Amino acid sequence: MNIGLLGFGTIGTGVYELINLNKGRFAKNLDEKVVITKILDKDPNKKVAEEDKVARVVTNPDDIMDDPEIEIVIALLGGMDFEYGLIKRALQSGKHVVTANKAVISEYFEELLTIAAENNVILRYEASVGGGIPIIGSLKEELKINRVNEIKGILNGTTNFILSKMTEEGADFADTLKLAQSIGFAEADPTADIEGYDVSRKLAILSSLAYGGIIKDEDVRKRGLSDVRAVDIEMAGDYGYIIKYLGHSVLKEGNQVYTTVEPVMFKEASIMSNVNSEFNIISIVGDIIGELQFYGKGAGKDATANAVVGDALYIINCIKDNNFPKPLVFRKQLDKKGVGAFKGKYYLRVDIDSHETFEHALNAVDEVCARKNIIVSDNRVFFMTEPVEADVFDAMVAKIKEKQSECFYARIYE
Missing domain, CATH: 3.30.360.10 (Dihydrodipicolinate Reductase; domain 2)
Known part of the structure; x- marks a missing residue:
């Protein structure tokens, strides 16, 4: 089975080493030879390992997209529009896709899953979240x-x-x-x-x-x-x-x-x-x-490459067993409610350059919580508040920033 690799940077190199250079145990899980045959990179002078007689670097994505012998495309270019277009094209061409691109998946999740289902191929994206964490x-x-x-x-x-x-x-x-x-x-x-x-x-x-x-x-x-x-x-x-x-x-x-x-x-x-x-x-x-x-x-060459190759192995086994997963469908209409459900004590630091700034900050905090600890030191005022709803506290800090932009706050998890 042949694989096309989009991107030969840090993660792409890690994936290449696992699949073509037999780093790790990938090959021991296979009944047939699986290799990366073409690698897309903008640098035509980039080379594969000297001992690798199979893979070659290409600069034109058509060399991968139009190759009928490539069954899986691994997309690791990063960015948004260009890689989105290539992932979509690969799925529409009947190729399975593995990607680590969180930007593309989060923005076009439903569309890409639908295209994959329509073309009876698999889209995998384990490495898009958490690097090596499954x-x-x-x-x-x-x-x-x-x-x-x-x-x-x-x-x-x-x-x-x-x-x-x-x-x-x-x-x-x-x-x-x-x-x-x-x-x-x-x-x-x-x-x-x-x-x-x-x-x-x-x-x-x-x-x-x-x-x-x-x-x-x-x-x-x-x-x-x-x-x-x-x-x-x-x-x-x-x-x-x-x-x-x-x-x-x-x-x-x-x-x-x-x-x-x-x-x-x-x-x-x-x-x-x-x-x-x-x-x-x-x-x-x-x-x-x-x-x-x-x-x-959550990041790094080996951790992320491990997740990517794990997804490729999953697809290979699905093809071998002719047993594809049921397509994922998002059926629920979710009501996005912002941050109103979050509530807790808050730490707040405001830099003060005048008595007016101090009074403005103090009055703003007074409006949202009666009980608080206050420390004034080195032209800064520090607050530790009683529990306040997140949206209320956000609005209060926005009011403080009308007079003083230099401040920081964090909600406390007990």
Whole structure:
């Protein structure tokens, strides 16, 4: 069986090594020879391994799309429009597809699944969420028995690395981001990571699967991480908390969905607080099984390649047994309700440059909660509040930012 590989970057190289160079145990699971025969890359000078006499690099996607001997396409180019077009074309051409592209899956999930079903082929996307963590397959298994009504997790390795370093070393956000970029943990343009788009796309995919209806990135409320400072990490520690960047969705009343991506605080002893660097953790709650947690590397060459090749092996076995899975159909119309279901105590830091700024912040907080602890230090005021609904607190902070934009807040998970 022949495979076409779209993309020969870090993850693509990892997939190539597992399939064509026999790294790992992939070949031991096969009754027939399975190889990558063509690899799409924009660099015509890129070479395959010297000992590989089968694969070759091509620069024209038609060389893969129009090849009738290629049965599986592995799409690892990244980006949105170009890869979406190639995935769609491959499915329409009767080729099975494996991808790790969370942006494409979260935006075109239902459309691509429909095209796959119409052409009697399989679309697999395990590596689009959680890297090497087998969360999508596990979630599908739990849904055979359970109604899943909650998902939350640390889903982005870049932001978790930044927060872990800030916690360990007392460094500030900007310096830690530069470090992450210098060692390859963050992109040159880190917007997707630090503004929450990466997490929201992953959360949208998992929530769509769990709740039976489509949720897109645009449906998820996102708060970025760039306002966090070393003083916030220190203050959280003084209260016995660790700051983490969390994606969280909840299903209520059968079809009401609440979603958020934001900085939060967990107690130092909690499991979430002790997930560091590039590691991820994902929690799902079922009505029968209760809470399950999945932990592992959420990014990286080998972890992600492992998930991609696992999907390819699944398809190969389906073809061999002539036993394709029942097409996934999203039948439920979900009512996206924002963040109203989330409630908790809050930590808030506001930088103050005048008595007027201080009074403005104090009055704004007074309007939403009567009881709070207040500390004033070094031209900053810190609040620890009583429980407040998330949408109410968001609106209150927006009011504070009319006078002072330099502030940070996080909801506390007890």
